[in-house]
Amino acid sequence: EPEVTQTPSHQVTQMGQEVILRCVPISNHLYFYWYRQILGQKVEFLVSFYNNEISEKSEIFDDQFSVERPDGSNFTLKIRSTKLEDSAMYFCASSPRTGVKNIQYFGAGTRLSVL
């Protein structure tokens, strides 16, 4: 069964460093998302992406964050200068189409630890 793949599973970085989290969405999907979950809290939306541009972003997704689809398969989230409060699980998701019945399938997540 096709699945969303995220790498790495765990990323440790120093405060102020740049990190890139990688995702390979399900191949025929058109919509891509990033969410984050701070330990013990609920999952929060960061950004949605369609047709090579951002569809929507939350207030969390400030200038330190960017997303890119550098080729036909990868979807990346970059954090330019990490802060301690960026420590969280980051989930990539993809969905095949828009509309209400639009199931988002999640990857296994990347746990980001900022020291």
Added chain:
Amino acid sequence: AQKITQTQPGMFVQEKEAVTLDCTYDTSDPSYGLFWYKQPSSGEMIFLIYQGSYDQQNATEGRYSLNFQKARKSANLVISASQLGDSAMYFCAMREGGTNTGFQKLVFGTGTRLLVSP
């Protein structure tokens, strides 16, 4: 205001029993979707079941069913014949409607931790 409310931080159930996890939601949009996801201790988010606001029947997927009460704005997850592997965090989520608008984000509740005992 909370869009999705899960009032049960934790639930216990014995193996083979049924359990209901509560979820209430708030929206003024007539078109929306409701989702349940399971998050085991390994951390991944697994889609379980979907209910559309216009669906006439309650959704079912194997041992999972969704008790959708539109007037009450509730979308409770029912797990029948619980198994030890059902022990996990369960999240209710909603997406408000609109097609081709980009408003496709999911809003999650705070989750319910389910523990299934032998």
